[in-house]
Amino acid sequence: MSPVKGSPKRFRVVPQEQGSTLRNLLVRRVGGLDRDRAAALIRAGGVYVNRLRVRLPQVLVAAGERVTVYLEALDAEPLAPERVVFVHRDDDFVILDKPAGVPVTPTRETAVGCLSEALIHKLESEGVSRPYVGVVHRLDRGASGLILFTVRGVANKSLHKQFRDHEIRRGYRIRARSESGQASAAAFSCDAPLIKLREGGVEIGGASDSRAKSAVTHFRHLAELPPLAGPEAGGPEHLLDVELETGRTHQIRAHAAHLGFPVVGDRRYGRGAVPSAAPSAAPSHLCLHAWTLDFAHPRTGEAQHFESVLPEWARVPASER
Structure with a gap:
């Protein structure tokens, strides 16, 4: 009998289970798991003891500890090596071009399939023993582009x-829809404060709300284009270049939607940016791409500038240049 996916399974270690290995504990307490599948689930990062993700099947448990199990980790697929695309690498840092749909770091359910884990495996395959990988910043799972490690x-x-x-x-x-059907100005900004929600994401907050954090986003209009999903999908779409003064969670997406230009493919803030009856040509991912990165080299202080190749949806047509 296969284990049933869904909500996480939670239980406490009882006194009789004191000193059991985590793998054997799962075999006893989670239906449908044999020793091999229990070990695979743990190695995939789907098991927590108290609040700590544990990835060693032989770890011993103690009475009273809380165990949380995400069976979805059994279905997680490692990121294919060819999808780990290096834009730059040296002895101090690497820059990868993240594919859309790939998380930068482990998700709550699993560590398998994220970019940081794939980078570790890549370095190990090159002979690096116990490689160190530090995450400097993040990018929404649905977005694509440059990530610095x-x-x-x-x-x-x-x-x-x-x-x-x-x-x-x-x-x-970004590629965005105009909710009003009107073209945007050549340049505009948003300084609406953002409130981080406990259930994930953000919302626009009032200036007097103590939970609200300052956020400033600058937009520059590049071109007006027909919808990716075809004329039946609605009004025109717009290519916009974006720069951040702050780096809040979902800042670009929340500010763009607040100004009436939800990002195409954004199902959280888009308010209809992806029509329910959109044809197959509609993008299945977020049309948000991190394409330039500038910083000082951490050791030499020398200015660094990097660019990624723009996806097709993000390119300004020759007629608009």
């Missing part, structure tokens, strides 16, 4: 400081 601890400290001090410049390109 450190591969030395000292570089991590320097680059995190640059990120905190807003000295790392990230340029984005």
Whole structure:
């Protein structure tokens, strides 16, 4: 009998189970798991003891500990090596071009299939023993583009400081719909504060709300284009270049939607950016691409500039240049 996926399974270790291995505990307490599948589930990052993700099947449990199991981890697929695309690498950091739909870091359910895990496996395959990979910043799972990782601890400290001090410049390109049907101005900004929600995502907050954090986003209009999904999908779409002064969760998406230009493919903030009856040509991913990255080298201080290849949906047509 196969285990049933769905809500996480939670239970406490009882006194009689004191000293059991985590693998054997799962075999006893989770229906449908044999020793091999229990070990695979743990290695995939689908099991927590108290609040700590544990990935060693032989770990011993203690009475009273809380165990949380995400069976979805059994279905997680590793990221194919050819999808780990290096834009730059040196002894201090690497820059990867993240595919749309791939998380940067482990999700709640599993560590398998994320970009940071794939980078670790890539380095291990090259002979690096116990590689260090530091995450400097993140990018929404549905988005694509440049992601910066450190591969030395000292570089991590320097680059995190640059990120905190807003000295790392990230340029984005989005494709957005105009809810009003009107073209955007050549350049415009949004400074609406954002409130991070407990259930995930953000909402626009009032200036007097103590939960609201300042956020500033600048947009520059590049071109007006027909909808990717065809004329029946609605009005025109717009290519916009975006720069952030702050780096809040979902900032670009929330600000773009707040201004009436939801990002195409955004099912959280889009309010209809993807019509329910959209034809197969409609994008199945978020039309948000991180395409430029500027910062100082963590060791030499030399200015660094990187660009990724723009996806087809993000390119300005020759007639608009």
